[in-house]
Amino acid sequence: xxxxxxxxxxxxxxxxxxxxxxxxxxxxxxxxxxxxxxxxxxxxxxxxxxxxxxxxxxxxxxxxxxxxxxxxxxxxxxxxxxxxxxxxxxxxxxxxxxxxxxxxxxxxxxxxxxxxxxxxxxxxxxxxxxxxxxxxxxxxxxxxxxxxxxxxxxxxxxxxxxxxxxxxxxxxxxxxxxxxxxxxxxxxxxxxxxxxxxxxxxxxxxxxxxxxxxxxxxxxxxxxxxxxxxxxxxxxxxxxxxxxxxxxxxxxxxxxxxxxxxxxxxxxxxxxxxxxxxxxxxxxxxxxxxxxx
Amino acid sequence: xxxxxxxxxxxxxxxxxxxxxxxxxxxxxxxxxxxxxxxxxxxxxxxxxxxxxxxxxxxxxxxxxxxxxxxxxxxxxxxxxxxxxxxxxxxxxxxxxxxxxxxxxxxxxxxxxxxxxxxxxxxxxxxxxxxxxxxxxxxxxxxxxxxxxxxxxxxxxxxxxxxxxxxxxxxxxxxxxxxxxxxxxxxxxxxxxxxxxxxxxxxxxxxxxxxxxxxxxxxxxxxxxxxxxxxxxxxxxxxxxxxxxxxxxxxxxxxxxx
Ligand SMILES: Nc1ncnc2c1ncn2[C@@H]1O[C@H](COP(=O)(O)OP(=O)(O)OP(=O)(O)O)[C@@H](O)[C@H]1O
Ligand SMILES: [Mg+2]
Numbered sequence: 001x002x003x004x005x006x007x008x009x010x011x012x013x014x015x016x017x018x019x020x021x022x023x024x025x026x027x028x029x030x031x032x033x034x035x036x037x038x039x040x041x042x043x044x045x046x047x048x049x050x051x052x053x054x055x056x057x058x059x060x061x062x063x064x065x066x067x068x069x070x071x072x073x074x075x076x077x078x079x080x081x082x083x084x085x086x087x088x089x090x091x092x093x094x095x096x097x098x099x100x101x102x103x104x105x106x107x108x109x110x111x112x113x114x115x116x117x118x119x120x121x122x123x124x125x126x127x128x129x130x131x132x133x134x135x136x137x138x139x140x141x142x143x144x145x146x147x148x149x150x151x152x153x154x155x156x157x158x159x160x161x162x163x164x165x166x167x168x169x170x171x172x173x174x175x176x177x178x179x180x181x182x183x184x185x186x187x188x189x190x191x192x193x194x195x196x197x198x199x200x201x202x203x204x205x206x207x208x209x210x211x212x213x214x215x216x217x218x219x220x221x222x223x224x225x226x227x228x229x230x231x232x233x234x235x236x237x238x239x240x241x242x243x244x245x246x247x248x249x250x251x252x253x254x255x256x257x258x259x260x261x262x263x264x265x266x267x268x269x270x271x272x273x274x275x276x277x278x279x280x281x282x283x284x285x286x287x288x289x290x291x292x293x
Numbered sequence: 294x295x296x297x298x299x300x301x302x303x304x305x306x307x308x309x310x311x312x313x314x315x316x317x318x319x320x321x322x323x324x325x326x327x328x329x330x331x332x333x334x335x336x337x338x339x340x341x342x343x344x345x346x347x348x349x350x351x352x353x354x355x356x357x358x359x360x361x362x363x364x365x366x367x368x369x370x371x372x373x374x375x376x377x378x379x380x381x382x383x384x385x386x387x388x389x390x391x392x393x394x395x396x397x398x399x400x401x402x403x404x405x406x407x408x409x410x411x412x413x414x415x416x417x418x419x420x421x422x423x424x425x426x427x428x429x430x431x432x433x434x435x436x437x438x439x440x441x442x443x444x445x446x447x448x449x450x451x452x453x454x455x456x457x458x459x460x461x462x463x464x465x466x467x468x469x470x471x472x473x474x475x476x477x478x479x480x481x482x483x484x485x486x487x488x489x490x491x492x493x494x495x496x497x498x499x500x501x502x503x504x505x506x507x508x509x510x511x512x513x514x515x516x517x518x519x520x521x522x523x524x525x526x527x528x529x530x531x532x533x534x535x536x537x538x539x540x541x542x543x544x545x546x547x548x549x550x551x
Contacts, residue, residue: 175395179457182353183408183464184385193407198398 049270073229093161129220149225168202310364337519388466394453396445408464431459432485
């Protein structure tokens with residue numbers, strides 16, 4: 001018998017575990033670094049960006065004659081794109097994930113689709129841009145418009161929605177399903193009353209990730225939705241959606257890169273960060289409300 | 294119906310039932326009748342196919358990949374594996390309590406009303422009534438009556454199992470399948486559940502899996518002994534325990550193996 005297993009030791013006689021200590025220090029240090037970086041990053045953007053913000057900057061369109069800059073049209077475009085893309089990709093993504101996980105019988109096909117979604121989520125966004133341009137703008141005749149941008153982004157974030165929802169569904173214990181089916185629930189009733197509520201958190205993560213991806217997208221939108229937003233939105237919703245327009249990220253790229261106007265770029269960045277934070281809070285709030293029902 | 298008639302009616306008739314999980318031959322040519330308004334105990338060593346047999350009665354094996362079933366199960370003369378069977382109706386009639394407690398991640402109240410709501414009960418008064426009756430039936434009412442809105446997952450293991458029994462009662466099945474319902478319970482709750490089973494048998498037909506020989510002897514009318522997927526023998530419980538026909542049954546119930 002090894003004397004390592006001897007019980008001839010007091011339980012108060014604490015062992016020294018230098019490696020464990022080191023391990024913890026490294027972990028704390030790294031988490032500290034990450035946190036500091038994030039704070040620094042947000043702080044820099046807000047400090048440099050907030051002074052550029054003014055009421056007219058937020059509520060007007062750019063005016064080349066008076067040489068004023070306004071980002072209202074791109075704020076509206078950004079919100080349209082986020083809202084309508086989510087409207088398309090949540091039902092398709094969640095529905096697709098439910099189908100793949102709960103209904104599809106052909107396991108081979110399912111793993112092929114899973115492989116495809118995984119691959120697609122790693123494809124550079126410019127390829128989605130080219131695809132969207134060829135298919136939605138030219139083939140479907142939507143021209144360069146918000147609609148074409150929305151459809152392109154839907155395809156782009158769909159893999160994210162499907163993957164996160166699938167992961168969430170997989171983590172629901174089999175015994176819950178058995179319990180519901182064992183009482184005579186139909187599959188769809190079980191999905192609705194047990195699976196969806198239990199995987200709400202995962203779906204929420206998918207939505208937040210998707211919003212992040214949409215907000216940060218520039219390449220794909222530049223090609224499909226357009227590269228500038230010069231005019232205040234007008235006309236019916238359909239008119240607005242079928243005309244071209246840039247989102248905040250695209251504008252940001254334009255000001256920072258093509259014009260070297262860093263003040264405006266930081267202003268837009270600050271607005272973007274605020275929008276992302278607000279949307280994440282809103283999503284959480286809505287999910288919380290759904291959960292308590 | 295008079296006493297004699299109810300006692301002799303066959304509720305479930307199993308004929309030449311074979312079941313494979315892929316290559317594993319889990320049930321081998323099982324022929325067994327379950328009497329109406331009786332308690333039938335299934336006994337046998339671990340892995341002999343008791344849970345598997347139980348699940349063939351309400352087709353819960355259907356949901357597992359790679360299961361192959363041949364033979365027939367009749368419920369009141371209707372073939373459970375026949376054409377055009379609606380498993381949701383079957384499972385409403387043949388309720389089940391699983392081997393390990395599986396309350397849903399929702400409130401105690403919502404757990405109990407899950408089945409009734411699904412089957413269309415909407416009125417609050419009716420639901421309240423069902424909840425109270427089911428929880429009392431499963432001997433857990435006193436422990437939870439003041440915390441109906443609390444999550445069912447906050448209950449202890451034994452309480453969860455009784456909640457699941459109450460949940461199964463709430464859909465008012467005809468047949469109740471219970472897979473070791475008391476294996477996680479303390480003696481007091483076990484006694485309560487056993488009393489409940491005696492009570493339920495007036496209205497339900499009960500099939501119960503148990504590893505506890507005293508329990509089988511105490512509560513069941515008929516006992517079936519399984520070994521390695523085969524039904525070795527089934528008889529009146531007194532007969533099985535006093536004069537088993539098969540040497541293997543005797544060895545098992547006297548604790549010589551298993
Ligand atoms: N889903 C499954 N897939 C493959 N084999 C299974 C599955 N479920 C059960 N089996 C096998 O079928 C046989 C019978 O299992 P079953 O669960 O019916 O036993 P049991 O009599 O209920 O045992 P216990 O008393 O331990 O609960 C075992 O050999 C088991 O390994
Ligand atoms: Mg079992």
